[in-house]
Amino acid sequence: MKTSSRTAIIAGNWKMNYGPKEAASFAQEIVPELGKVVHHAHHVLCILCPPAISLAAVRDVLAAAAHPHIELGAQNMYFEEKGAFTGEISPGMVRELCNSVILGHSERRTYFGENDAMVNKKAHAALRHGLRPIVCIGENEHEHEAGQTKQIIHSQVRHSLANFTADQVNKVVIAYEPIWAIGTGNAATAEGAGKVIALIRQSYGEMYGPEAAQTLRILYGGSVTSSNIGEFLVHPDIDGALVGGASIKPDFVEIVRKTLATIGQ
Numbered sequence: 631m632k633t634s635s636r637t638a639i640i641a642g643n644w645k646m647n648y649g650p651k652e653a654a655s656f657a658q659e660i661v662p663e664l665g666k667v668v669h670h671a672h673h674v675l676c677i678l679c680p681p682a683i684s685l686a687a688v689r690d691v692l693a694a695a696a697h698p699h700i701e702l703g704a705q706n707m708y709f710e711e712k713g714a715f716t717g718e719i720s721p722g723m724v725r726e727l728c729n730s731v732i733l734g735h736s737e738r739r740t741y742f743g744e745n746d747a748m749v750n751k752k753a754h755a756a757l758r759h760g761l762r763p764i765v766c767i768g769e770n771e772h773e774h775e776a777g778q779t780k781q782i783i784h785s786q787v788r789h790s791l792a793n794f795t796a797d798q799v800n801k802v803v804i805a806y807e808p809i810w811a812i813g814t815g816n817a818a819t820a821e822g823a824g825k826v827i828a829l830i831r832q833s834y835g836e837m838y839g840p841e842a843a844q845t846l847r848i849l850y851g852g853s854v855t856s857s858n859i860g861e862f863l864v865h866p867d868i869d870g871a872l873v874g875g876a877s878i879k880p881d882f883v884e885i886v887r888k889t890l891a892t893i894g895q
């Protein structure tokens with residue numbers, strides 16, 4: 631069991647799975663179960679992140695359940711307020727339905743050309759609109775094997791998370807997702823992830839001071855399941871998980887149950 635003043639976050643990134651009908655029916659399946667698990671828990675927050683087109687459908691299920699510890703998040707958004715940006719959704723639109731938004735996921739960076747400067751603009755836009763940005767960073771396999779993780783991570787923190795005001799620094803969540811661990815079944819070890827996460831905390835502290843570093847929530851992501859979540863959460867620097875594949879299965883409820891068992895709720 632671990633004790634931490636930082637509320638744990640378990641976020642589910644559904645990726646491009648479940649259109650409105652399927653999303654509503656999956657949400658109807660898991661939300662009541664999640665509700666039972668987190669009912670008396672004050673130190674955990676679950677965030678469901680369906681595709682943009684399914685946000686409203688899942689919002690309806692969550693509104694009916696009205697559970698304060700289960701929220702809705704988007705998987706991406708653009709940083710501009712409105713206008714001729716075909717196919718994009720704005721921070722204001724996301725804020726109508728969501729409390730959080732995942733930004734800079736490695737799939738966005740790899741397939742859609744997002745870089746740290748864009749992610750930083752998006753994080754600022756999210757904060758301006760009262761959204762909680764969950765900013766993803768992580769090294770790829772080549773960088774990992776070449777021993778470059780430390781430099782890559784340091785640079786991503788410096789650039790993706792630049793120029794926040796004192797008011798904003800505590801509202802940001804980081805997800806450390808080593809790219810080689812995403813969707814591979816080959817999760818990082820808790821010790822390995824914990825070491826990188828401690829470095830992230832240190833870099834954030836160099837930018838914004840020790841108190842901001844202490845308050846910052848940092849999640850691990852990469853092949854998390856109910857079988858390994860406990861190992862990650864016992865690490866003092868790991869504050870939760872960003873879950874991909876397992877978040878579109880009933881195992882997500884089990885992950886949250888194990889989280890509570892690990893943090894002692």
Ligand code: PEP
Nearest residue numbers: 812813851852853874875
């Ligand atoms: C993710 O996409 O953020 C992720 C961590 O995926 P998975 O859990 O499937 O590795």
